[in-house]
Amino acid sequence: MAGLTSTPSAPLLIEGCAIATVDASGREFERGHILVDGGRIAAVGAGSADGIDQTRPVRRIDATGCLATPGLVNTHHHLYQWVTRGLAQQSDLFGWLTELYPIWARIREEEVSAAVGAGLGWLALSGCTTTTDHHYVFPAGAGDLFAAEVAEAARVGLRFHPVRGSMDLGRSAGGLPPDHLVEDTDVALAATADAIDRFSDPAPGAMVRVAVGPCSPFSASERLMREAAALARDRGVRLHTHLAETVDEEKYCRATYGCTPTEYAERLGWLGDDVWLAHGVHLDSDAIGRIADTGTGLAHCPSSNARLGAGVAPVRELLDAGVPVGLGVDGAASQEAGQLVAELRQALLMARLRGGPTAMAAREALVLATRGGARCLGRDNDMGSLEEGKLADIALWRVDGLGHADIADPVAALVFGAPAPVELLLVGGRPVVERGRLTTVDERDLLHRARRAAARLRA
Template sequence: MAATPHRIVIENCAIATVDAHDTEYASGHIVVTGNRIESLGPGPAPRDLPDVARRVDGGGHLATPGLVNTHHHFYQWLTRGLAQNAGLFDWLVALYPTWARIDEPMVHEAARASLAMMARGGVTTAMDHHYVFPRGCGDLLGAEIRAARELGVRFHAARGSMDLGTSDGGLPPDFAVEPTEDALAATEEAIDTHHDPSPDAMLRIAVAPCSPFSVSTRLLREAAALARRKGVRLHTHGSETREEEHFCKERFGMGPTDYFESTDWLGDDVWMAHCVHMNDADIAAFARTGTGVAHCPSSNARLAAGTAPVPALLRAGVPVGLGVDGTASNESGELHTELRNTLLVHRLAGGEKAMDVRRALRLGTHGGARVLGRAGETGSLEPGKLADLVLWKLDGLGHSTIADPVAALVLGPPAPVTLSLVDGRPVVEHGRLLTADEDDIARRARDQSRRLARIAAG
């Protein structure tokens, strides 16, 4: 007979469920059994629950679903703080020669650092878009997957690709791109080796050619067909800058959204990063097809790309989640700061009613889960859903005078994480990782960053 899973009980905390009704409790409880939420509600938990392994007093805290990151580039952890005053295209031109020198040890340590920073800040589901595969560099996707497994974070690995180098009119150097056939074969192998379609999956694979200006039309079309044949999701960059729009019109005779639709890259199994420069017709196409958006406000600001039309996307019913983006364009590497930045950016652009604290929290939780195709499993606190949740400390100096706990989380300084559960297992307690040594991660990442700089310098 199988052993009965032990229960974790969290009580006396405020709860923002982010369910369909935005149910909240000023003081409530959550019961976790195994890797699932068994029950939750107002007041204390029943005292006669059997098999309780742990009771957590959540007084002074807010419980929310774990944050869901929908766009990242882990390898960029090693090149933070460079090309500080460049826009996207100049920034890429400056950094591609360095990125083209990465190898497996570098990517493993960059992934550990990126995941550690996010997990410590409340991320329970992480995603990475890795598209740089220099020849002879080792198993870069495997290095990321190992890091996520080590740290205990739910992970969506998007196997990216580029086949359009500078000699073919693309931005990346030729030695940083793959032949089209090799990219497709490696992507299919990644799916066959790693993808887990089960509802409890800790690891899923997506098909993710990089962008219109680094990928051939053939690769886009065949990657879309591959993803649908394998039943996995598709991801890429889209409509990030005015330069991208001009590139698409000059090369393909149409804007990015029309180009993506012509290559079978719109659909409810697709999500795109950024989507900053979209007109009404573009938004309508995303809404009609169910195509999702990973909104990256800090990165967009760092690269002066512009402000994505997120309020208009939401009004149209487009799925929208939040993304850190690579840490070479968002050096903080944290998603919980994106809650605040989302609110501030859209109020600057659209006025005081353009974004509120609860909508920002929804984007970072349920919105992200929806974009990744997992809203039925995670992204809200409901009985039967995966036990991916965060207990934020809000009774300290930075938050104690903000009566509304959701406002305290979104508008206040980054809140300490007292407890983060991923799949029902503690990953962070009292602001520190339980699954790895943060000081060791920092040291190893620094060493690999310096090694990459030496190699790139020649």
């Protein structure tokens, strides 16, 4: 495959590959084509492309041996944690947070920039074209951390949905974080409004959309949760927070608020079709019903939940109830692999561990990672499936190598097999990965910056 960066404005024709469109009807082509023009998909179908305008130059890619899918959508992450991986290896969530809070309190703009760059580069190499990031740690005097994130996303070239997180409930007020790591409530709300005004783009095809996200029931006050929700709805942006991740959180909410985490969220206005929650591990049938009835989405983070021993989310039950479910890598310090494609297999295995071998199929796992994630982010009109008119956010996976070639079904090869190499990753038609290498940034630079940042934090 010749390099593509020299003529980015010419139409691009990918041909000869298997295609999983992940559209509502589940169309697939054993050998097909995708035409990209003007950053969007102009055509997708079986066999060779007919009727292409011959008066314009077309870049052609022979994708024989590959599977084309929509670019993967990561619905939950904490990118700053990239430079604190490998710590608190045998802790549950509360113990893990307690050990890492003092380290995160020393983070500055330089460390955030390095961590975000490395994390985004690695996500791209795992087939991710759109990612969220829930950043809620803002130490005093640390610099413009949110702006640093947005700048790194532009540099790497991924579509970015950063969540301006916040914590105002310190230990002395009954919360979990140390007091010196939380913000004043008014300061947090003002900074959140500023992040929306500076960076969020409501236009179709936007590369950056900001969401509002007080961190959790045990780190954000009722006032912050209520007023943040009102702010988000006034500005027309989405809401995101952690909910029902652990048994400890359930106990905390019952002891502190006299109700379950889901009931608490509903009381504060945090259920709705403009909300997506992270984790949802400990949800009973009543909670699932409340979430489904309100159109609330959920980011499923199977590897992180397993790493922290939090449990297995009831994904089958959520899907059967009609809840929009996407996949999330979660913070790099609780999911050190950091690969979104690996979460397809993990989600399938966890669902079957909970509900048996029919609890999730390979194609359902792919839907979670694409169209399901797009629904959670409110972007299913322009991403999440390979259809004419949608954004050309496309992952081309090589499935003809030693790790996959003997699996006749290419979707099964992608989901059941080892993480497949990314032959090509397009974001809005722009190549971000070619033949397993980043085209937009120097991987060695990402590596060296991240190593220096980690060393400074741990010194």
